[in-house]
Amino acid sequence: MSIEAPERPVQEHFPTPDEYAGLLSKRTRRAWVVQMFLLLMLTIAVLGLSILLFTIIDDSFGNVATVNQVEPEEGVVLAGLDPATTSFGDLGKDELVTALQAGINRNVGRRLEREQRFYEDRLVFEPQASWDELCASDDPAPGCTSSARDAGNVSLLVQEQVIEPDIIAVSGMVESLLNPAAFEEEVARDFAVNPEKYPDYTFDQVRFQWRAWFSWSFITSPASATPEIAGIRTAVLGSIWLVAVTVLFAVPVGVGAAVYLEEFAKPTRLNDLIQTNINNLAGVPSIIYGMLGLAVLVRALEPITSGSLFGTGAPNGRTVLAAGLTLGLLTLPVVIISSQEALRAVPGSLRQAGMGLGATKWQTVRSQVLPVAIPGILTGTILAVARAIGETAPLILVGAASFITQSPSGPFSQFTALPIQIFQWTSLPQPEWQHLAAAASLTLLLLLLILNGAAVILRNKYSRRIT
């Protein structure tokens, strides 16, 4: 190579310093405009999500106008005590049972006792003879085997059956906090204008009180037909069971398949086909998975999914197991693809280093590649599971129960899930159900937050170990 002075390019086409200065300020201005535009986009996104969250929270709390069929003080009287000295909340189980006996008719009592008995050693509503007969029959009532109701449960029954609080109007959180009087005036006006809407009550009976639809008792109470005492315990537990089954199925299977495809599979036509199919499956609408779950898991594999093959369980295949597996199948492609991405992001030099030390492929993958990929795999899995928690359509098809008060206790239990519950409540006409749905949505969000938080902590722990 010779060293010679190269000629400079034609100078006149380059901007003069003055032109450049003008151009530079123009470019800087344009950059600023674009930056502001991008900020606007971000603002819109944040605003949209904030409004959603605000709506949910606003609906989850607020003032309500309630009318009790029987005032709690009268409930105390029914229990045989003096309301001046005792409040409803202080009543013990025996007194509550007494109040219940006094407040409801015998047939309702028998139904309740058949669902779950009040005492282990004695019956309250059912005669001993018919109870024995019932329990000896081919189709014994659940109450024959289950344990006795506790005081809280009886208290709920008294509230639901005797006091029968009726929420006649509701308002949102912001209005309740800023202008509570407006709500009361509105109810009063409604009483005055449309008295035919409230044939059973007078305005004097209406109590205004703050109600947190989203509360600890909301989360721990079972479903109910009475909105005032309805909770989502069954739905929360159902969702947790579903997530557990989903994760237990989708993570090992998905990660395993991803490891095989990324680390071991040779690029044959068959493997290409499999890969393409997995990519396609990730885009299949969830309702299709529901149909698959219904046809295969609920119907064809009923002996397994109902648990009858193992001698226990549900009358049919519409169980936690069937739904969890359906959701597992639904999340599987996403888990596989994200795990593959995570594995692909591991530098090839790491594999070469491992193999270069005489390790087998599996030893290298197990000890060097997987630890590096785990944060990425976890991220993908979190997203997939988060999607599964929110899924409604396949659960409807697989047969989530629309109303169930019994908490799921195992993979063969019948179940409902949070999105199902939300969906059902939102479809009911009375306004209080909308507020319950909002509170349930908030619960779902919190559940997601907890799951994501746990996974993020786990991921950070792994990342820190690597770096």
Place this chain on the structure above:
Amino acid sequence: MTSDTQREAVVAIPTDNGAPADNPVAAEHDDVDRTYEHDVNGVIRTSDMDVFYGDFRAVGNVSLSFAFNEITALIGPSGCGKSTVLRSLNRMNDLIPSARVDGEVFYHGEDIYDPEVDPVEIRRRIGMVFQKPNPFPKSIYDNVAWGVKINGFKGRKEAMDEVVEQALTEAALWDEVKDKLNDSGLSLSGGQQQRLCIARAIAIQPDVVLMDEPCSALDPIATLRIEELMIKLKQHYSIIIVTHNMQQAARVSDKTAFFNVELDATGQRTGYLVEYSPTDELFTRPRVQQTEDYITGRFG
């Protein structure tokens, strides 16, 4: 945050109109001629420059003057801050959110860290070539033309063709790529990619070209080509190069600055300038024992 000991570098090349820095080692050899033309007003001059990353002082007290149309090499052990110094010279450190530069960096006598100064303009005047060849995933032609275009080139297609050809010729790459200008820049070999990056950098007619270990990813022949190219390019540009390869610094540079790193009481590593001398002197009779130890491999 400053280190306990303020080290004084031995600078055989004055940073301003004053005499060379007073130092005991130089005093022993006071019969040596130590006046170097060019050096009084270098193209870039730093004055007591410190670079911080957050609270961490990466380099301290750097006063250097880089001469016009010369190649200046920055050498030193890993972590001595030579790359940091290089990246401070065209405000590339701005891209690191926690980075901060104290002291002054003068480019043609103007402080480039003045709030009035637009770093975009600084980087147009002071180009950069990076450690790993990083051509855009575009055609060879577009790799060179893009920078020219965004900087307000007024010519038509033919003029641009000429600019691209000139830049590639200057970068000693034209003959190898003239028949495949529409191929992707990534299709070239490593050495060619790096020369493409150099062509890209010089196409916008910078004043100074900063090179951050430009040959560390290249084979020896490609390395020699780049070195040859640098020597050719210094007719038009002032070149400042960071290199791990002392022999490379010895081969190409006119002046060499040696940086070292010290651990302070809190365990922080701060780089500092040890010696700045003409390359031939630094490699035959360095003025500071530390330099001697480093270049002869007696350094730990």
Place this chain on the structure above:
Amino acid sequence: MTELRTHFHDELERLEHDLVLMGEHAGQMISDSVAALVASDFEAAQGVIDKDDVVDDLYLEVHQRWLATMALQTPVAIDLRLMSVILHVNSHLERIADLAVTIAKITELSQGLPHDPTVISHLQEMGDMVASMVRTVMEAFTSRDLESALELPEMDRPVNRLNRKMVRKVVKFAEETDLLEWGVRMMVVSRTLERAGDNAVDVAEQIAFLLTGEFREFTDASHHD
């Protein structure tokens, strides 16, 4: 401080060691050759000539290894200066040994010629001085002693003075024809010893360069001191 180029620096030490060995031989050869001359001991003179083979072998080996080290290790700074010094000192020492051989050969050639005891004692004195210069300069080399190296020009001065005296003496021998041939031969010996002394001074210049990084000639042939 960690030593990162042990292999290279070991090789440098070995080269220097061989050089010191050569220095010992060369100094000894000067002493031996002058002693053989004084005693007209032909066997001792032959011994000096034989020893030159050892020095020549060392010279060639140092040169060979020097080339290899230069090519493979690309020395810089003090290492580079040491390499340069080794190359120069190597030739100077080989030269000194050759000069001793010249003296040994003259011992044989001046066999049976009448001789002058004053001249002999002058030569003995010169021989002792030059041998001591070689020893001093090699010690200054091994101990990196700039002071000792700077003494060499001083040590060389009496040698030069004696050499000039020899010239005057031999000119006088022109009147005593039987002593003339021997006198001329002894003139060559004196001149040879003076050259050996100059070589020792050159070695000292190299040592000063090694230690200071500046090269200066101690004495300048074109400017009389």
